[in-house]
Amino acid sequence: MAEDMTLLWGSGSPPCWRVMIALEEKNLQGYNQKLLSFEKMEHKSQEVLDINPRGQLASRQNLSCSSVADCLIPQLPTFKHGDNAVNESYAVCFYLESQFQSQGNKLIPDSPAAQALMYQRMFEGLTFYDKLNAVIYYEWFVPEGERHDSALKRNREALATELKLWEGYLEKLGAGSYLAGTAFSLADATVFPTVATLFRFGLSAERYPKLAEYHAVVKERPSVKASWPPHWLENPQGQDTLKDI
């Protein structure tokens, strides 16, 4: 069905996962795909560089390589549709919805109010994701000699504040709601991988019951199940980095 599409991706990378959920929702199965191994430095391969010029950038990722940093590789996702290369996860989501509007599920609601809420949550989702990364990948982002307990403590507090905001959003919407209302939308395709990563890293379902409920509902969605990170399936035990947040 989608033989003119190619996706290079990494397991557990929220940006890659966003794209994979959107592809499933638009009924774009059967695309060419390759799961790259970070340990083998395959994200630096010529195959990636040919599509994605950011693969050539000198960056923190050149200095060392760690499997925990899956989601921080600017070279992935690398996506191509015919001759059109799109490598930013949000860009791919918008592109797919725009090019395949009448195929699969509609991912942008019609009503102005739902649309406003969807765009708002989708872009707040970038801040949410940044605040998560600033805690779980602090040591990856910050070289050893530049780390400070005070900074990590501040990052953890910022994440806790952010989490309370999203708890409040979900509480206001009511049980069983998606992030922009009654229909699954691009807000869910982009933000759910962040929520799943939070729980993978030990977030307390007791302390964040609305996020836990949202997580429980959306993880059963076919598009999400079909794209669940394979190394999470192989190794269901996550980490406990966030248990006290």
Place this chain on the structure above:
Amino acid sequence: MAEDMTLLWGSGSPPCWRVMIALEEKNLQGYNQKLLSFEKMEHKSQEVLDINPRGQLASRQNLSCSSVADCLIPQLPTFKHGDNAVNESYAVCFYLESQFQSQGNKLIPDSPAAQALMYQRMFEGLTFYDKLNAVIYYEWFVPEGERHDSALKRNREALATELKLWEGYLEKLGAGSYLAGTAFSLADATVFPTVATLFRFGLSAERYPKLAEYHAVVKERPSVKASWPPHWLENPQGQDTLKDI
């Protein structure tokens, strides 16, 4: 014309400026607006908090206040259209284009190739903006006891690498082109304020001639002129933070 819209903004804030360019392009002049003074802490006023829950967040911005940090205030822009509040600049741009498709200039191109390029550049623009901020607002982001020359040096190198990438993009497109081709698009509305800020902070036009050319062309565009930061007009002399980048 746009009496049912309200924008609270700060002068020189790239996120606010993105929204103002989009409003002009869509012929949505005449909206209610209020220029907030950061020095007077007006971005923490009840007026903002009523529309934007992020105004209540504890954040680095609560600790101190500096005029140089205009662009880093998560409370702005604060935008409302009827009852729909949208506070993320990219979200407002998408919302306006979607709600006023046939009014003013079309900001998302039709052709799949141009659309792919537009989405790609638009979202790379967020990285570009982050890398700029990590240099010009380093001292604002990082508390005194946590600063390291090595970190600032790395941030400057990352910005230089990013700048070369954008020089290359513009060179490939050819003289007089916008970021996604022959038509002004959301990519320009969102990325131009970053480019203008680079030159305001002393970026060398000799070293980055394509960016300088792009800047020279787009700054004459009516939507951009109409929304030029008032404090830049009053005080045309910028800073030289970036002259050696």
